Amino acid sequence: AQKITQTQPGMFVQEKEAVTLDCTYDTSDPSYGLFWYKQPSSGEMIFLIYQGSYDQQNATEGRYSLNFQKARKSANLVISASQLGDSAMYFCAMRLTGTASKLTFGTGTRLQVTL
Amino acid sequence: NAGVTQTPKFRILKIGQSMTLQCTQDMNHNYMYWYRQDPGMGLKLIYYSVGAGITDKGEVPNGYNVSRSTTEDFPLRLELAAPSQTSVYFCASSSSAGDKNIQYFGAGTRLSVL
Numbered sequence: 412a413q414k415i416t417q418t419q420p421g422m423f424v425q426e427k428e429a430v431t432l433d434c435t436y437d438t439s440d441p442s443y444g445l446f447w448y449k450q451p452s453s454g455e456m457i458f459l460i461y462q463g464s465y466d467q468q469n470a471t472e473g474r475y476s477l478n479f480q481k482a483r484k485s486a487n488l489v490i491s492a493s494q495l496g497d498s499a500m501y502f503c504a505m506r507l508t509g510t511a512s513k514l515t516f517g518t519g520t521r522l523q524v525t526l
Numbered sequence: 527n528a529g530v531t532q533t534p535k536f537r538i539l540k541i542g543q544s545m546t547l548q549c550t551q552d553m554n555h556n557y558m559y560w561y562r563q564d565p566g567m568g569l570k571l572i573y574y575s576v577g578a579g580i581t582d583k584g585e586v587p588n589g590y591n592v593s594r595s596t597t598e599d600f601p602l603r604l605e606l607a608a609p610s611q612t613s614v615y616f617c618a619s620s621s622s623a624g625d626k627n628i629q630y631f632g633a634g635t636r637l638s639v640l
Contacts, residue, residue: 415568444626456569456616456631463625502568511576512557512620512627513584516568 413438415503417517424493425525431478432488432520434503442508445486447477450500450519459501462486490522498524528552532617532632539607539639547602547635549617556622558600559629560584560592562613569616575600576622607639 414437424430436445447459462470462477470477478487490497500521504514533548551558556577561569561584571584575594589611591603600619604611614636618629 446628448631454614454636455633456618458628458630461626461628504568506627511574511582512622512629513559513571513574514569514629516570518566518568 413440413443413505413507413515415505415515415517417503417520419520420518421521421523423523423525424490426495427492429489429491430493430522432490432501432503432522434486434488434517436484436486436503436505438484438505438507440507444506444508445477445479446504446506446514447475447486447488448502448504449497450502451496452499456502460488493524495524495526498522530617530619530630530632532615532635534635535633536636537638539604539637541607541609541639543607544603544605545607545637547604547615547617547637549600549602549632550598551600551617551619551630552598553619553621553630554597555619555630556597557620557627557629558594559618559620560590560600560602561616561618562586562611563616563634564613572602572615604637609639611637612639613637 445462449457503517559574560572573592575581617632620629
């Protein structure tokens with residue numbers, strides 16, 4: 412069975428600095444997708460970035476990038492130039508190909524951006 | 527841009543009561559999902575559907591039922607509510623086409639069972 416592990420319950424970062432949120436995954440399936448979602452205090456789940464297991468390059472979406480290290484089974488989210496509005500819970504999730512796109516979520520990391 | 531719409535946003539139930547959480551999407555997505563999120567935890571899959579008339583259990587289906595009579599709607603039914611069902615419930619949908627199949631979420635329903 413697949414598993415997602417996020418070992419950082421909480422992180423602090425100063426405004427304008429970069430921060431890395433860790434995510435490791437466990438699966439024996441060679442084909443999978445990795446996702447990051449943001450959950451602000453208002454509660455909604457916002458899609459941030461996607462990385463496919465066969466993608467050769469790390470995914471980037473604006474200030475978000477995904478540091479994908481396949482051999483280490485890690486998919487860390489990097490947020491550059493942090494903003495106060497980045498304060499939120501961040502969830503890593505994995506989807507196995509051919510499973511109706513069901514997601515398995517980690518327990519999340521709470522990021523607090525400070526002045 | 528409606529996306530995925532959930533109603534109600536909040537609800538308090540007494541033990542043993544029943545209710546239906548509504549979910550509708552306007553993106554013509556084949557896949558729909560129900561998750562629950564307990565405090566301080568990630569989301570866990572309750573039920574999912576790959577198309578109208580087709581549903582299947584997720585990780586935590588006990589105490590819930592679903593139906594999918596149309597592409598747009600995927601209601602979640604709680605029968606005989608229990609305190610353990612106090613949670614935030616999210617509905618999501620995704621396309622079956624392409625390789626990303628990003629799931630888009632509704633705003634959630636916060637349910638308390640007292």
